[in-house]
Every structure is written in structure tokens, then in C-alpha cells.
Amino acid sequence: MRVALVKKRIHTITTPEGLPLSVAVAEPGSRAIAFMVDSFLMLIGLILVGVCYDLCTGDGLSSASVTVDIALRLVVFVIINGYFAFFEIYWRGATPGKRMLGLRVIARHGGPLTTRAVFARNLMRWLEFYLPLRILFFPQSFFGHSPGWAVFLGSVWVLIFVCMPLLNRDRARCGDLVAGTMVVEKPVTRLLSDLAKKTPMGSEIYFTEKQLDMYGIQELQVLEDVLRRHARKKERRPLLRVVCDKITNKIAWKEAVPDEEIVPFLKAFYRAQRARLEQRLLMGERREKKRRGTLR
Amino acid sequence: MEEVRLRSSDFRRERVTQWVELESLVDRIEKKGLSSLPSRSIQRLPALYRAAVSSLSVARSISLDRNMLEYLESLVARAFVCVYGVKPRTGGTIREFFSRSFPAAVRHCGAGIIASLGLLLAGIVVGLATYSPVNYDTIMPDGMSQGRTPLSSTEDLREILYSGSGSSDSELGLFSTFLFTHNAQIGFFAFAIGFALGLPTIIILFYNGLLLGAMAGLYASRGLGAEFWAWVLPHGVTELLAVCLCGGAGLQIALAIVRPGRHRRLDNLARSGRQAALVVLGAALLFLAAGLIEGYFRQLVQDVPTRFIVAGATFLFWTAYLGLRRPRERRP
Numbered sequence: 001m002r003v004a005l006v007k008k009r010i011h012t013i014t015t016p017e018g019l020p021l022s023v024a025v026a027e028p029g030s031r032a033i034a035f036m037v038d039s040f041l042m043l044i045g046l047i048l049v050g051v052c053y054d055l056c057t058g059d060g061l062s063s064a065s066v067t068v069d070i071a072l073r074l075v076v077f078v079i080i081n082g083y084f085a086f087f088e089i090y091w092r093g094a095t096p097g098k099r100m101l102g103l104r105v106i107a108r109h110g111g112p113l114t115t116r117a118v119f120a121r122n123l124m125r126w127l128e129f130y131l132p133l134r135i136l137f138f139p140q141s142f143f144g145h146s147p148g149w150a151v152f153l154g155s156v157w158v159l160i161f162v163c164m165p166l167l168n169r170d171r172a173r174c175g176d177l178v179a180g181t182m183v184v185e186k187p188v189t190r191l192l193s194d195l196a197k198k199t200p201m202g203s204e205i206y207f208t209e210k211q212l213d214m215y216g217i218q219e220l221q222v223l224e225d226v227l228r229r230h231a232r233k234k235e236r237r238p239l240l241r242v243v244c245d246k247i248t249n250k251i252a253w254k255e256a257v258p259d260e261e262i263v264p265f266l267k268a269f270y271r272a273q274r275a276r277l278e279q280r281l282l283m284g285e286r287r288e289k290k291r292r293g294t295l296r
Numbered sequence: 297m298e299e300v301r302l303r304s305s306d307f308r309r310e311r312v313t314q315w316v317e318l319e320s321l322v323d324r325i326e327k328k329g330l331s332s333l334p335s336r337s338i339q340r341l342p343a344l345y346r347a348a349v350s351s352l353s354v355a356r357s358i359s360l361d362r363n364m365l366e367y368l369e370s371l372v373a374r375a376f377v378c379v380y381g382v383k384p385r386t387g388g389t390i391r392e393f394f395s396r397s398f399p400a401a402v403r404h405c406g407a408g409i410i411a412s413l414g415l416l417l418a419g420i421v422v423g424l425a426t427y428s429p430v431n432y433d434t435i436m437p438d439g440m441s442q443g444r445t446p447l448s449s450t451e452d453l454r455e456i457l458y459s460g461s462g463s464s465d466s467e468l469g470l471f472s473t474f475l476f477t478h479n480a481q482i483g484f485f486a487f488a489i490g491f492a493l494g495l496p497t498i499i500i501l502f503y504n505g506l507l508l509g510a511m512a513g514l515y516a517s518r519g520l521g522a523e524f525w526a527w528v529l530p531h532g533v534t535e536l537l538a539v540c541l542c543g544g545a546g547l548q549i550a551l552a553i554v555r556p557g558r559h560r561r562l563d564n565l566a567r568s569g570r571q572a573a574l575v576v577l578g579a580a581l582l583f584l585a586a587g588l589i590e591g592y593f594r595q596l597v598q599d600v601p602t603r604f605i606v607a608g609a610t611f612l613f614w615t616a617y618l619g620l621r622r623p624r625e626r627r628p
Contacts, residue, residue, distance in 0.1 A: 092381035120573030127488035180566025187370035
């Protein structure tokens, strides 16, 4: 279970069924790594094409070798322009790199991701990647004999497009803006056992409504987290003891809770507390936080 | 005191088998693709997805079990991608592309495309009108002129217009391929750079018109004007149109940023961007056609009237296909 304190940028989309759905916006770092993986794979593809070219077109003049030449040129064209689009269409929004990092492309407002959106976002790579690459390695071919200040201003302008993901809330690059898409993290949470289902062994522990009204949803879910993560571990006894003491103090629990009873007690309290809060939720009252002070 | 019943636990117990079934489907689709599923499972997918959607919305209002809520959120989000991801349908899409989506997208970007055509023509006219040997040397980059300078003899200039008749088929194919890939990538670039508020696209269009105009001016000054246009236009009509489509698509996204109209700026950009991408995709096919005409036809047919007839035919064809067609408009 993910720690709740890790800050993620959350974006809400609305599914065609009208359900608002929160998705975690992908971090620029993992997107950069995914892009590097994809570039590497593309590069391997291009190198293979180069090797083929050398092997097949030895003499360079025969009609067969020219045919191979034509085919390989087309393959290079398709790799450079079609790699990302192909995978995003046929692998449901993920290239090999994105898949490795657990990222997905989705339509920004929910709804289906269309082929044209995929093409739109990947055509923009000419502006975001190939152009900066050319400026970096062959500035002459782009700027010609322009004066230094023009080269500088032009480079800064292009740099803005490269840094676009850092400049907006959804971490959208230019292609995402043009296509109305965004890249999100594929969320994976496994279903754990229902904490409230297990009844504690031995005698049932009862709490009064007054006692259960001391805490709110936030504390309930922290308790859930603590129980899920630490209840099984012997060495976390002291932590559970502290939690237990705080609760017994706040709800004015008269009897002492012996060490071996701590987990059953906390589970029973969690269950009763959740029942109470959910009951009030049904009545339309959502109590978020605990009350101040202790029960007297 | 009687046993407390937790509604959320009962709810979970009733629905959990459906969730687990959906989860196993989604796991499998993520690993091996939709096509790996047996058809029965594919039929179950939408129903299970909708059940999970309704479970999530109920759970949000009755349950405080955080693990279960997070689980449902993530399950629905993952299933959402499987259900609403791109659906590749190759056959139907291609026919629909040519008969409807491409012409419709061209009309959507009409303003930008007409502006591009205007810029290109303006460049040609200015280049032609201001032709002089000095101006020609100033604007023409060395790589572009390929020996066609005001110092070249009229004979040499004429020879270029009729060269290539002795080439073999495969060489012509190679030339076509080179022209296609090279020009298409320039077109993609002209589109992408439209995002920079259109200014670079405007410069590219006007400047390319200027170069063509200057070249025409050079040939016209030697009395070879008609023959020059007969050499350029058979493929030039298609190629220049493709350039204008790409440039126009680029200008359209610039326009969408500058003048959003009644939509929000970002929404409008996304709307125009998707249409513009279709235009560019179609333009790539035009570049392919132009490359074939330039690579094969121009080298094989040396007759001036025939060249003009073909140029006129391509012009009529594209005008009729993109300009006059009025398919049924379908509101999305």
C-alpha cells in the first residue's frame, strides 16, 4: 500500500459514464527515462538498418541493391516517424519505454484516445526533439549566417518548447497540448483483506457512541494504515502500544489493555469506529477530523 | 448489544468476485493485449467495467475502507484505458480517411491553408518580380542552386530541364524515395513549428515561394520561362499543395492559440491539433505522389505540352477532391 504522504499531482478526468476519476500525473523524470529507453530502441533499429544496408548494397549499382536501398530508406522513415505512434496505437497508449516505467497516454478529458490524437502528439516531436538536436549539433544548418543574438534568441525560444512539461500543471509537453492528451502513471493497488471482517477472538469488545464520536475519518484511515503495516510484526509492539494508549486516553477507556490484547483491541476499535462513521456518512454527515480534548 | 453489521463489508463481499474477475482480465490485457483474450472474456469486459464504475461510485458514498477505495480507483482507471484506448480498425479507417475525415480536416484548417497558399504565391510573385542576378545570389543558398546561377550558360540551364531520360527504373525509384522522405519530413517540421505562434511557418512558406520565384525569374530571363514551369508544375502542383497543407495545419494550431473563439484556449488547441494532424497525415501521402511524379514522370516525359496537361490534370483532381466535395457533415 502506497504511503499517503507521497505528494503526487492528481488530475481528475470524467469517464464517459460520468464518474470523476483521479489519475496521477506522470513525473517528468520517469517520462524522460521512458523517452531515453525508446530512443535507445529506435537507435538499435536504425543501426540494424545500417548494418543491413552495408551487407546488401556492396557494389551499390546493381538494380537489386538499389531496390534494397529504397526499402531501407522507407524503413528508416517509418522508424523515425512511426515508432511512437505505432506503439501508442497498438499497445493502448504505451510505448516500450512507457510500459517499462508504468506510464500511459490518455485523453485529457477522459473518453477514448483517438488515432489522430496519437499522430498529433507525436508529430510535435519534430519541434521538441529533432529541432533541438539539430540546433545542438548542426547550428549552421538551421541558422545559416544569422548574427549571434539571433542564434541566441532562437535557441532560447526552442528551449522553451523543450521545457514545456515543467511549465504547466499537467506536465504536458507541446504534443500533449496540441493533441489534448496527457501521460499518467498506471496505478496499481492490490486489494487487501477487509480489516473489519475479522472478529477478534474471545470476548467482543463494545464501545459507547460517545466514545466512537471522538474520532473522524482521517484518524480511522491512519489506524487502518498502522494495522495493515505493523499488526503482524512483533518488533513494532512499542508503536502499537503508543497508539493504543493514545486512544484509550482519549475515549476514557477504564480497563488496562495487556500487551497481547493490543491488536485485538485496536481491530475491534477500528471496526466499531468504521461502523459508526459509515453510519453517519449514510445520514449525510461526513466527519473528517477528531474532536479536541478527551472524553470525561 | 447486538452484533454491529458493516454495510461496506457486506457490499464488498457481494461485489468482490466481479472486481477480481475484471482485475485478472485487465492484468492479461496489459501484458498480452486485447487480442489474447478469448471472445467470451472480451464480451464480459464492458459489463465488468461498468459494474466496477458503479461499485466505485457507491463505495465513495458508503465506505471508509481506504484500501478498498484506492483499489477500486486504480482498477477503474486501468480498465478505463483498456476499454477506451485506441481501437485499431485498419480497413474501415483507411476508407473513412479518404472519403470523409481527410477532406473534413482540410476544411477545418481551411483558413490556415488558404493563408499558406497566399504566402507561397506572394513569395513566388515577389521572387519573380524582383529578379536580378544580384538578388538571386543574395537569397539563393549554395546547396539549393545546384549549378543554376546567373553565370550558367543558357544551354546548361536548358539541359537540367531535360536531364535524366537515360536513367534506369530502379534509379528513378531511389530518387522518388529520397524526394518523398525528405519533403515529407520538411512538411512535418513546418507543421510542428506552427506551435511557435506560426511565425517560423510564415517565414518558411514565404521564403520557399521566393526561391521558386527567383529560379523562375532566372529561367524567364533566358527565354525558358514556359519550359521551366512545364518542368516544375507536374509534380509541383501536388508538392506545393502538400507544403501548404502542412503549413496551413501549423498556422491553424497557431490560430487556435491566438484566437480561441468561444472555447477555452487549451480545448480549442486540442480540437484543432487533432484535425491538423490528419491534414499532415494526408499531406504525407501527397508528398509520396509528388515524389513519384517527380522521380518517374518528369524524367521519362520530356514533351512540354504533355507536362502541362499532367500539371493541369493534377490541379483539377486535387481541387475537385478537396475543394468541391461536400460529404454529409456529421456532428460528433
